[in-house]
Amino acid sequence: MLDLLIKNATVITMEGKGLGIIPNGAVSIKGNKIVEVGKYDSLTYKKAHREIDAENKVVMPGLIDAHIHTGIAILRGLSQDVDNWMEGGLWPFAKALDEQGRIKGSMVNIIEGIKAGTTTFCDYDNPMDKIVENHAAIGSRAVVADTINEMPEKGDIKVGELYPLDPAVGQQKFKNALNLMEKWHGYKDGRIRCLMGPQGPDMMSKELLLEVKEVAKKYNTKIHMHVAQGDREILQMEKRYGKRSIQYLDEIGYLDEMLLAVHLTEATAEETKLVAQRGASMILCSGSIGIIDGIVPPAAEFIKHSERLALGSDQAPGNNCNNMFNEMKFTSILNKCNAKDPKAFPSWEVLKMATINAAKALGMEDEIGSIAPGKKADVIIVDTKSPAMFPALHSPQRNIVPNLVYSASGSEVESVIIDGKVVMEDRKLISVDEKQAVQEGQEAAEKIAKRAEEFYDSMETTLSKKMKEGLL
Amino acid sequence: MLDLLIKNATVITMEGKGLGIIPNGAVSIKGNKIVEVGKYDSLTYKKAHREIDAENKVVMPGLIDAHIHTGIAILRGLSQDVDNWMEGGLWPFAKALDEQGRIKGSMVNIIEGIKAGTTTFCDYDNPMDKIVENHAAIGSRAVVADTINEMPEKGDIKVGELYPLDPAVGQQKFKNALNLMEKWHGYKDGRIRCLMGPQGPDMMSKELLLEVKEVAKKYNTKIHMHVAQGDREILQMEKRYGKRSIQYLDEIGYLDEMLLAVHLTEATAEETKLVAQRGASMILCSGSIGIIDGIVPPAAEFIKHSERLALGSDQAPGNNCNNMFNEMKFTSILNKCNAKDPKAFPSWEVLKMATINAAKALGMEDEIGSIAPGKKADVIIVDTKSPAMFPALHSPQRNIVPNLVYSASGSEVESVIIDGKVVMEDRKLISVDEKQAVQEGQEAAEKIAKRAEEFYDSMETTLSKKMKEGLL
Incomplete structure (x- = not known):
C-alpha cells in the first residue's frame, strides 16, 4: 500500500537529457521515498492511503x-x-x-x-x-x-x-x-x-x-x-x-x-x-x-x-x-x-x-533534485489556474516552464511535500502555526529594535539619515 | 457621512519631499475621492458607513x-x-x-x-x-x-x-x-x-x-x-x-x-x-x-x-x-x-x-499617485504579517519601504480600492468571478493553440526545437 499517489499532473521530473516532462503523469510515494513516476496506466502500484488529484497542476521537485x-x-x-x-x-x-x-x-x-x-x-x-x-x-x-x-x-x-x-x-x-x-x-x-x-x-x-x-x-x-x-x-x-x-x-x-x-x-x-x-x-x-x-x-x-x-x-x-x-x-x-x-x-x-x-x-543527486524512483519524496504542487500561470498550454508549444521561471512568484505553490510528509497544503502550514510564528518573531524583533534605539541613531548610518529625510 | 474610513495603518502617502509616511494613520473616503489623511485624532470627519481596521497593514497609493x-x-x-x-x-x-x-x-x-x-x-x-x-x-x-x-x-x-x-x-x-x-x-x-x-x-x-x-x-x-x-x-x-x-x-x-x-x-x-x-x-x-x-x-x-x-x-x-x-x-x-x-x-x-x-x-498627478485630500481614492492595503514583510519595524530604522520594493511579490496585497470602491478584499475579487474568468480564458487559449497546431510545427521556431529536445 502506497502512502500517497498524486495523479493527473503535469510532472516535471528533471530526469534525463531534457526536463523529463510527463503530461497527465502520476507520482507515487511510500514512506519518505518516491516509488514510481510516469503515466498513471504504467504504474505497478495504485492503491494508496491518500490520493491527490493534481489536474491543472504541476508536480515538480522541491x-x-x-x-x-x-x-x-x-x-x-x-x-x-x-x-x-x-x-x-x-x-x-x-x-x-x-x-x-x-x-x-x-x-x-x-x-x-x-x-x-x-x-x-x-x-x-x-x-x-x-x-x-x-x-x-x-x-x-x-x-x-x-x-x-x-x-x-x-x-x-x-x-x-x-x-x-x-x-x-x-x-x-x-x-x-x-x-x-x-x-x-x-x-x-x-x-x-x-x-x-x-x-x-x-x-x-x-x-x-x-x-x-x-x-x-x-x-x-x-x-x-x-x-x-x-x-x-x-x-x-x-x-x-x-x-x-x-x-x-x-x-x-x-x-x-x-x-x-x-x-x-x-x-x-x-x-x-x-x-x-x-x-x-x-x-x-x-x-x-x-x-x-x-x-x-x-x-x-x-x-x-x-x-x-x-x-x-x-x-x-x-x-x-x-x-x-x-x-x-x-x-x-x-x-x-x-x-x-x-x-x-x-x-x-x-x-x-x-x-x-x-x-x-x-553531492546529493542520489537523494534529491528530481522525481525518480528511490529518491526522497520532496515534491511541490503548483497551481496553473493562478493568473500568473495562465494559460497552461502543452501543444503546439508548452509554456509551463517559462511561466514557472519568469512569471510565478511562489504564491502559486499550493502544496509542499518533504520527505514524504505533507508540510504545506492549500498554502497552510501543517506542522507549525504560521500566525503564531510571525507574532512571536515580531515581538522578538521589537525587542531587538528597542535595544538598537540606544545606540543606532548616534551612529548616523546612511539609512538613518534617509529616514530623517522622510524617505524611509 | 464618509463611505469608508481606514484606520490604524502605516500610511505611505507619497506626498511631500519624502514619502510622507504616517504611522498609525487614517484615510477617509467619500464617493470616489479621498477626504482626509492623517493621524486618526486629527480627522475632521470620523463617521463612516464602513471602517477597516488596518493594524499591521500598510495603506498606500495603488x-x-x-x-x-x-x-x-x-x-x-x-x-x-x-x-x-x-x-x-x-x-x-x-x-x-x-x-x-x-x-x-x-x-x-x-x-x-x-x-x-x-x-x-x-x-x-x-x-x-x-x-x-x-x-x-x-x-x-x-x-x-x-x-x-x-x-x-x-x-x-x-x-x-x-x-x-x-x-x-x-x-x-x-x-x-x-x-x-x-x-x-x-x-x-x-x-x-x-x-x-x-x-x-x-x-x-x-x-x-x-x-x-x-x-x-x-x-x-x-x-x-x-x-x-x-x-x-x-x-x-x-x-x-x-x-x-x-x-x-x-x-x-x-x-x-x-x-x-x-x-x-x-x-x-x-x-x-x-x-x-x-x-x-x-x-x-x-x-x-x-x-x-x-x-x-x-x-x-x-x-x-x-x-x-x-x-x-x-x-x-x-x-x-x-x-x-x-x-x-x-x-x-x-x-x-x-x-x-x-x-x-x-x-x-x-x-x-x-x-x-x-x-x-x-499628466494625472492631480488625480492619482498619492494619498491626498481631493485625489481619487485608489489605495491598496498590504499585510505586513506576511512572512515576506516580516518583521515590520518603525524605529530606530523603518524597514517597510525596502521590504515592499525588494521582498514583497504582490501576494501580500490584501485589499484593493479603486475610485472609492473595494475591488478586491482579502484577496478575493468582488466584481468578477476569478475562477470563471480563468476557465473561460483557458478555453479560449486552447482554441488558439489548436489553430496554431496547423502551422506552428512547420515553422521550426527556436522554441519548437527546444520542445522537441524535451527542454520545454
Whole structure:
C-alpha cells in the first residue's frame, strides 16, 4: 500500500537529457521515498492511503535553496541601498541581535521559503544547534552549518581596517560546529545533515581552516564557505596574506570537490574557471549580490566548465526575500543583461540550477533534485489556474516552464511535500502555526529594535539619515 | 457621512519631499475621492458607513502600470529565451490569435494586476473597444489606447526585411481609435480615459502620425507610443528614412510633453537626454526588456533630467508577468548592476516611479499617485504579517519601504480600492468571478493553440526545437 499517489499532473521530473516532462503523469510515494513516476496506466502500484488529484497542476521537485542565513532574517530590510552592506548596514543592527531573535526569525524565514516551494535549505548561521530545531519541527530538509570564524563581536569594525582575529573565538565556534555534527548529522533518516561552515578565508586563520577540513573529511561532508564574496574580503586577504582568496585557497588545498564556494562575487574569469576545474561547486545568490553589491557574479563563466551550480537566497537583511522563484528569475534576467543576450540562462537551465544541478552541486543527486524512483519524496504542487500561470498550454508549444521561471512568484505553490510528509497544503502550514510564528518573531524583533534605539541613531548610518529625510 | 474610513495603518502617502509616511494613520473616503489623511485624532470627519481596521497593514497609493498589453496576455510564456522576440516568438503564434482570445485573456491579465496591487492600467492593445469593457466591469482605472499602425497581418515578416505599410489598414485603425475616444473618454467620472496609441515610428507613415497628433491635441490627451524599442525598430527607421527614431520624431514635432515614450531600449544617452529635455515622459519596462532583449534601458540617464518616469509591465508573452512589485524590484536591481552601484535606484525612488512619478509622467498627478485630500481614492492595503514583510519595524530604522520594493511579490496585497470602491478584499475579487474568468480564458487559449497546431510545427521556431529536445 502506497502512502500517497498524486495523479493527473503535469510532472516535471528533471530526469534525463531534457526536463523529463510527463503530461497527465502520476507520482507515487511510500514512506519518505518516491516509488514510481510516469503515466498513471504504467504504474505497478495504485492503491494508496491518500490520493491527490493534481489536474491543472504541476508536480515538480522541491526547490533547493543552497545558501540561506535564516538566523538573520529578523533584520530584513535593514541594509540595502548603501555602500558597504556589512559594515554600513548589517553590523550596526547586529549588535542588538540576540539568540531569541535569531531563532524566532529563523522560523518565519523557513515558513517563507516553504510557502515559495523550497524543500531543502542549506542553512548557514548560528546558533545552529537551536535553529536546526526549527527545521526539525517544521519538517524541512536541511543541510546545516554552524558558522565558524575568529571574529570578535561585531559592530565596531571600520571599512578598510584589517579585522582582528581571535583564536579563542574560533575554537569555541569550531567546537559548536563539532557538537552540531555529532548531535544532528543524519537526523531522521538524513532529513537533516550537517556541513562544516567556515565563514570565509578572510575571517579565520589558515590553521583553523585546515582543522575544519579534517573534520569534513572524517564525516565525508562538504565545506560550505563564502569565497571572494566582495571587495571587502579581497582587501582583507591582500592586506593579511598579500594574495587574493582563490589563489590562497588553492595553495592551502581547499579548492576541490568538497568545497561549496558561495558567491564568487569578485572572482575573475580565470579564478572562476579554476574553481570549476578543481571540482568545487558554485553557489550563486543573484538577488542578494545584485542588491548589496550591484554585481552579477561570474556564473556564466562557471557553467562553461561545470554544471555544479546551485542558487541561494542568502539573507533577508539585504536580498530582501528568501524565495527561489525570485532567485530563478533574477538569475536569468541579470545574466541576460550582463551578456546582452536574451538567450543566456534560458528558463530550462535555470530550473535545473534550482533542482537537479543544485543537488549535484551539494553531492546529493542520489537523494534529491528530481522525481525518480528511490529518491526522497520532496515534491511541490503548483497551481496553473493562478493568473500568473495562465494559460497552461502543452501543444503546439508548452509554456509551463517559462511561466514557472519568469512569471510565478511562489504564491502559486499550493502544496509542499518533504520527505514524504505533507508540510504545506492549500498554502497552510501543517506542522507549525504560521500566525503564531510571525507574532512571536515580531515581538522578538521589537525587542531587538528597542535595544538598537540606544545606540543606532548616534551612529548616523546612511539609512538613518534617509529616514530623517522622510524617505524611509 | 464618509463611505469608508481606514484606520490604524502605516500610511505611505507619497506626498511631500519624502514619502510622507504616517504611522498609525487614517484615510477617509467619500464617493470616489479621498477626504482626509492623517493621524486618526486629527480627522475632521470620523463617521463612516464602513471602517477597516488596518493594524499591521500598510495603506498606500495603488500602483500604476503605465504600459501593458492585456490583449496578448493569452500568449504568456510563448516567446522568451530567443533572439528577435517579435518575429521569432510572438508573431508566429499571433497568427492564431483571435478576438475572443484577446478579450478573455485580457480579463485574466487585469485580475493578475489587481491582485498584485495595480489600480491604474495604461492598456495599449486592440480591439480596445472590447477590452475596455473588462476594465469597466472589474472596476479598474484604465487609460486606454487602441493600437494604431499600418502593418498588414502579422506572421510572415522575416528578420531584417522592411515592413510593407498599408495606409488602408492605418485608416481603419485610426478610425477605431477615434471611435474609442468618442465612446469611452471620460467614462465614469474619468475612471476610464483614452489616449492615442500609434504603435511606433517604424510602423506607420509620417502622415498618419501627424493626423494622430491632431486628434490628441483636440482631446487634450497624451500620445502613448513605443520609441526606440529595439534594434528592429532602429533598423526599419534607418532603412526607410535614413535616420534613427528620436531624431525623426524631433524633426516631425513629436518630442514634447504630449509624448509618453515607451522603452527607449536603443536610445543613446544623448537621445534620452533630448527626450527628457523636450518634456516627454519615459515609460520603463524593466522585466520585459530584460527578458526579451537582455538590455537595461537608459532610465538612469533619463532621471538625471526629468522625474517623469513611470514603470510598465508590458506583456505576458515575454515578461512573463504583469506585476508592479516585480517591476519595482527589477528596475532597482538591474540598474544597480548596470551602474555597479548598490546605491542606484534606491527603494524610495523606485516606489515613486510606480506611484507619484508615474502619475506625473501621465499628466494625472492631480488625480492619482498619492494619498491626498481631493485625489481619487485608489489605495491598496498590504499585510505586513506576511512572512515576506516580516518583521515590520518603525524605529530606530523603518524597514517597510525596502521590504515592499525588494521582498514583497504582490501576494501580500490584501485589499484593493479603486475610485472609492473595494475591488478586491482579502484577496478575493468582488466584481468578477476569478475562477470563471480563468476557465473561460483557458478555453479560449486552447482554441488558439489548436489553430496554431496547423502551422506552428512547420515553422521550426527556436522554441519548437527546444520542445522537441524535451527542454520545454
